[in-house]
Amino acid sequence: MVLAAVTLTEVIRGDGRDANINRTVAASGQVIPVTEEIGRDAGKLLRLAGLDGRCTVDAMVVTVAARQARPVVILTSDPNDISALVDGLGLPKGEITVIPV
Numbered sequence: 001m002v003l004a005a006v007t008l009t010e011v012i013r014g015d016g017r018d019a020n021i022n023r024t025v026a027a028s029g030q031v032i033p034v035t036e037e038i039g040r041d042a043g044k045l046l047r048l049a050g051l052d053g054r055c056t057v058d059a060m061v062v063t064v065a066a067r068q069a070r071p072v073v074i075l076t077s078d079p080n081d082i083s084a085l086v087d088g089l090g091l092p093k094g095e096i097t098v099i100p101v
Contacts, residue, residue, distance in 0.1 A: 001028040004064040006057050032064045049088030055081045062086055065096055072096045 003025060011021050025031060032038075042059035046052065051059070058078060062085040065072045072095065076082045079100040086096045 002030045002032055002064065002068055003028045004061045005031050005033045006060045010057060032067075034060055034064075038063050045085055045088050048090075049084045051081060051084060051088075055085065058082055059085055062089070062096075066091070070095045074098050075101045077101055 008021075008025070008031075012018050038060060042056065042063040045059045045063055046055060049055075049059075058076075058081045061074065061076075062082060065074050065086075066089055074082055074086070074096060076098060077100070079098050083098045086098055089096070
């Protein structure tokens with residue numbers, strides 16, 4: 001499992017509820033930082049998908065996912081925007097699967 005570091009912003013709150021997230025992060029073994037290159041590519045992806053800045057974190061997550069070995073699965077509570085971003089990549093169907101959680 002790979003986790004985009006920016007995802008932590010959406011789930012960590014600095015209290016006791018973080019315990020499950022912290023266990024998942026520790027078990028993942030790989031947290032990918034957001035670099036300038038990822039930021040730039042995510043911005044381009046927003047344009048390609050026809051989305052705006054409200055989907056910035058989602059675009060960074062999809063950009064990180066796109067750099068992983070296939071097949072890739074993205075678990076998300078926002079399947080509509082994530083799917084639009086995955087479609088914006090122009091990859092063959094099935095290379096990145098979006099699963100709502």
